[in-house]
Amino acid sequence: MNEPVVEVAGLTKSFGRFQALRGVDLTVARGQVHGFLGPNGAGKSTTIRVLLGLLKADGGTARLLGGDPWRDVVALHRRLAYVPGDVSLWPSMTGGEAIDLLGRLRGGLDETRRKDHLERFELDPTKRGRQYSKGNRQKVAIVAALASDVELLVLDEPTSGLDPLMEHVFQDVIGEAKARGVSVLLSSHILAEVESLADRLSIIRDGRIVQEGTLADLRGQTRTAIRATLDRVPDASVLAAFRDVRLDGPRLSATVESARIGEAVQTLGAYGITGLTVEPPSLESLFLRLYGGEPEQRTAEHPRHARHGGA
Amino acid sequence: MSAVTGAPVLLRAELRHDGRSFAPWILITTALSASSVLVYPWIFPDVSDRLALSTAIGANPALGLIFGPAFDLTTTDGFNAWRSLALGGFLAGLGAIFAVTRATRGQEDSGQAELLASGVLGRSARLLSGVGLALVGSLLLGVVAGVVTGLCGGGWPASMLLGASFTATGWMFSGVAAVAAQLGGDPRTASSIAVGALGVLFVLRGFAYSLQGPDWTVWANPLGWMTETRPANGDDWWPLLLAVALTILLLVVAFVLQARRDFGQGAIAPRPGPARGRMRSPLALAVRINRGPVLTWAIAALALGSVFGYFARSISSVLESNDAVQQILAAGAASQDDLISAFLVTILSLAGIILAIPGVQTMLKVRGEELNDRVEPVIATRVARSRYYGANALVAFLAPTVYVLLAGVVLAALASTADIGVGFGQVLLQAIATVPAVWTVIGVSVAVVGVRPAVGLAAWLGVLAAFVLTLLGPTFKLWDWVLAISPFWHVPDVGADSPDSWGLLWISLVTALLVGVGVAGFRRRDLARQ
Numbered sequence: 001m002n003e004p005v006v007e008v009a010g011l012t013k014s015f016g017r018f019q020a021l022r023g024v025d026l027t028v029a030r031g032q033v034h035g036f037l038g039p040n041g042a043g044k045s046t047t048i049r050v051l052l053g054l055l056k057a058d059g060g061t062a063r064l065l066g067g068d069p070w071r072d073v074v075a076l077h078r079r080l081a082y083v084p085g086d087v088s089l090w091p092s093m094t095g096g097e098a099i100d101l102l103g104r105l106r107g108g109l110d111e112t113r114r115k116d117h118l119e120r121f122e123l124d125p126t127k128r129g130r131q132y133s134k135g136n137r138q139k140v141a142i143v144a145a146l147a148s149d150v151e152l153l154v155l156d157e158p159t160s161g162l163d164p165l166m167e168h169v170f171q172d173v174i175g176e177a178k179a180r181g182v183s184v185l186l187s188s189h190i191l192a193e194v195e196s197l198a199d200r201l202s203i204i205r206d207g208r209i210v211q212e213g214t215l216a217d218l219r220g221q222t223r224t225a226i227r228a229t230l231d232r233v234p235d236a237s238v239l240a241a242f243r244d245v246r247l248d249g250p251r252l253s254a255t256v257e258s259a260r261i262g263e264a265v266q267t268l269g270a271y272g273i274t275g276l277t278v279e280p281p282s283l284e285s286l287f288l289r290l291y292g293g294e295p296e297q298r299t300a301e302h303p304r305h306a307r308h309g310g311a
Numbered sequence: 312m313s314a315v316t317g318a319p320v321l322l323r324a325e326l327r328h329d330g331r332s333f334a335p336w337i338l339i340t341t342a343l344s345a346s347s348v349l350v351y352p353w354i355f356p357d358v359s360d361r362l363a364l365s366t367a368i369g370a371n372p373a374l375g376l377i378f379g380p381a382f383d384l385t386t387t388d389g390f391n392a393w394r395s396l397a398l399g400g401f402l403a404g405l406g407a408i409f410a411v412t413r414a415t416r417g418q419e420d421s422g423q424a425e426l427l428a429s430g431v432l433g434r435s436a437r438l439l440s441g442v443g444l445a446l447v448g449s450l451l452l453g454v455v456a457g458v459v460t461g462l463c464g465g466g467w468p469a470s471m472l473l474g475a476s477f478t479a480t481g482w483m484f485s486g487v488a489a490v491a492a493q494l495g496g497d498p499r500t501a502s503s504i505a506v507g508a509l510g511v512l513f514v515l516r517g518f519a520y521s522l523q524g525p526d527w528t529v530w531a532n533p534l535g536w537m538t539e540t541r542p543a544n545g546d547d548w549w550p551l552l553l554a555v556a557l558t559i560l561l562l563v564v565a566f567v568l569q570a571r572r573d574f575g576q577g578a579i580a581p582r583p584g585p586a587r588g589r590m591r592s593p594l595a596l597a598v599r600i601n602r603g604p605v606l607t608w609a610i611a612a613l614a615l616g617s618v619f620g621y622f623a624r625s626i627s628s629v630l631e632s633n634d635a636v637q638q639i640l641a642a643g644a645a646s647q648d649d650l651i652s653a654f655l656v657t658i659l660s661l662a663g664i665i666l667a668i669p670g671v672q673t674m675l676k677v678r679g680e681e682l683n684d685r686v687e688p689v690i691a692t693r694v695a696r697s698r699y700y701g702a703n704a705l706v707a708f709l710a711p712t713v714y715v716l717l718a719g720v721v722l723a724a725l726a727s728t729a730d731i732g733v734g735f736g737q738v739l740l741q742a743i744a745t746v747p748a749v750w751t752v753i754g755v756s757v758a759v760v761g762v763r764p765a766v767g768l769a770a771w772l773g774v775l776a777a778f779v780l781t782l783l784g785p786t787f788k789l790w791d792w793v794l795a796i797s798p799f800w801h802v803p804d805v806g807a808d809s810p811d812s813w814g815l816l817w818i819s820l821v822t823a824l825l826v827g828v829g830v831a832g833f834r835r836r837d838l839a840r841q
Contacts, residue, residue: 049687049838052687052690052691054690054691054837055837055838056837073690073695073696074695075693077691077692077693078693080691081691082687082688084684086684087684087688088685092603093584093588093599093600094583094584094585096584096586096587097585097587098588101590101591101595102688102692104590104592105592105689105693106692106693107692126584126586127584128584130497141688154691
């Protein structure tokens with residue numbers, strides 16, 4: 001029972017000349033919520049579609065719940081539920097009918113949960129597919145997936161189009177699913193959503209995993225931002241420990257490794273500190289750095305961007 | 312800001328991006344018309360050959376239903392007018408309908424239109440540009456067909472008039488489609504209304520001419536006006552004015568309706584539906600998503616059966632009124648029963664080809680579902696791909712089977728109660744014998760959508776080949792092995808002394824092979840990729 005629910009190694013997939021996946025490694029442990037982050041077009045959906053057996057991988061290995069996602073497709077699909085990022089419903093079918101259809105095709109629904117989730121998501125099941133807004137179509141798929149009894153939830157940007165209130169409900173129901181022992185692969189391009197739910201994170205960019213670890217791991221790699229107003233302007237050599245240094249008269253802004261904040265403040269103390277702000281490390285800055293390409297340079301050239309990102 | 316602000320910009324964009332979709336229609340009609348003038352002098356070089364063809368056509372009134380009256384087959388242009396006018400106009404009308412529907416309702420449902428509507432765009436600009444696309448496309452179609460036919464050796468006045476009749480038909484049905492787009496709640500309904508109108512008028516025209524109905528039955532039908540231009544047999548241009556007037560009238564109606572309805576809605580508002588569903592299998596889903604078309608086509612099949620049935624009732628008098636046929640009969644080359652039996656085979660084949668269309672549509676709908684990301688969530692459940700595809704293929708085969716039988720029963724009931732010497736059993740058996748050929752035609756689409764859905768047009772190859780070879784082939788003296796490509800060639804004449812049913816076995820094997828290829832292809836390929 002302790003083998004991972006998802007095990008992907010060196011996965012590649014091309015569409016014509018376009019290489020969508022260039023060697024993806026991804027492991028999701030049983031019972032965990034695994035965040036799968038990346039900018040649009042990074043390869044999240046392609047990876048998920050390979051895991052669902054919708055696309056055939058060109059190279060590498062993919063294991064899902066101990067089986068081969070392409071070969072054992074039916075057996076595996078009994079044990080998982082999927083929410084696509086762009087839910088399209090049958091135009092003349094009501095939301096309720098769609099939920100029941102998908103549930104039954106999956107092997108049955110938990111009636112109590114179906115009812116409960118419909119209420120909590122404030123979804124009217126008697127409307128037709130073409131009458132739903134994007135967010136409501138998304139809710140139909142979420143309810144259908146969460147009301148079924150499965151081991152693994154595969155959620156591909158499931159909250160796109162949900163309002164903040166519903167996003168909150170979504171976080172609750174995923175938490176409940178986790179409490180039932182369900183493993184979750186949650187892809188998203190929004191950090192905040194994953195931050196509060198995920199045990200581990202993988203960040204994908206350009207078809208490769210660029211960062212993987214627990215939230216604490218990733219936090220450790222981020223830098224703390226320091227802004228200080230000084231009496232005297234320090235020498236460049238003194239500031240070697242700092243990165244992204246920007247001096248504007250007596251005002252200094254820079255970043256420093258989180259473990260070396262004390263040292264940094266001591267160094268600055270020698271120049272007479274009259275004002276000091278220390279911003280805790282945020283995942284978003286890491287996220288932006290990984291998404292953005294060459295972050296150091298960028299931060300140095302466009303401090304406004306950095307501040308925006310570090311908020 | 313006027314109601315049409317932005318229309319020129321939009322029309323230019325439409326022409327650039329969607330104009331290509333008109334190309335196949337231009338190509339087919341041009342090929343149809345140009346091929347007549349190229350091939351006719353070669354296959355039917357002298358007058359006696361041509362008179363013989365005239366006789367053959369007269370002896371099989373089923374052909375008249377499709378092609379309309381043959382005014383004069385002694386000249387190449389006359390032959391072209393007979394062969395291309397009705398069919399070319401039909402194709403131009405279809406092209407126009409699809410262009411208008413796609414540019415109006417289709418976009419509205421895909422959300423593309425909302426994006427446009429929020430731009431600097433008048434309320435009517437989108438409809439105007441959609442109609443504009445169809446009008447320009449139809450004009451181009453007529454000009455290209457006329458000029459190419461002329462260059463291929465057709466007489467210029469007759470060829471250009473023929474092209475003009477294509478354009479006029481395209482224009483009228485742009486208008487019909489524009490009105491239909493305001494009535495139907497979604498693109499499918501809208502195009503069904505318009506295509507239905509085209510189909511009904513088409514059959515009525517064939518009917519009016521074949522049964523030599525009173526003049527008003529021709530003049531009450533806009534498609535009758537087109538036939539009455541009589542290219543190469545009088546060259547009357549003035550009926551085209553009627554077509555232009557009707558087009559203007561229809562467009563005015565469409566714009567008035569459009570100004571009154573809400574965005575994204577049709578004339579009929581949707582009601583709340585059931586909160587619980589009962590579907591529990593891919594088959595139930597396949598039936599459900601085809602429910603609307605199944606009903607529509609079942610009604611169409613009944614209508615087709617009655618039209619053909621009433622036609623069959625008067626077959627004796629149609630044959631009697633034809634001098635050439637009387638000569639054949641007098642010479643003892645064929646008996647009246649033979650001719651009637653052959654007529655039934657043709658007319659049921661024709662019904663079979665028409666009723667195979669919904670089967671192909673069902674398979675193409677699988678592709679539509681796939682591109683709309685609706686297959687993905689279903690396949691992500693425990694439903695195997697082969698089961699999903701098989702369920703849809705089953706609907707694609709079974710529904711047309713029912714249609715053919717429905718049409719067959721109605722036709723049999725009508726034909727057997729008239730005094731033409733055929734029994735109910737014989738006609739129904741002939742209808743049943745036609746079914747395997749219908750399956751083969753649908754089998755082509757099962758294979759195409761399964762293996763290479765990107766070439767979706769190829770799914771229609773079966774229908775096209777069957778139509779061209781079964782209905783046009785014999786009049787072109789094609790070799791048997793070419794004619795045998797059409798599955799309908801293998802349908803036995805159950806009225807013959809010793810009908811040969813082996814052909815049905817062979818085409819059924821082909822069908823099985825096509826289905827096998829399709830299912831295997833669907834299991835192996837990546838889903839939802841262009």
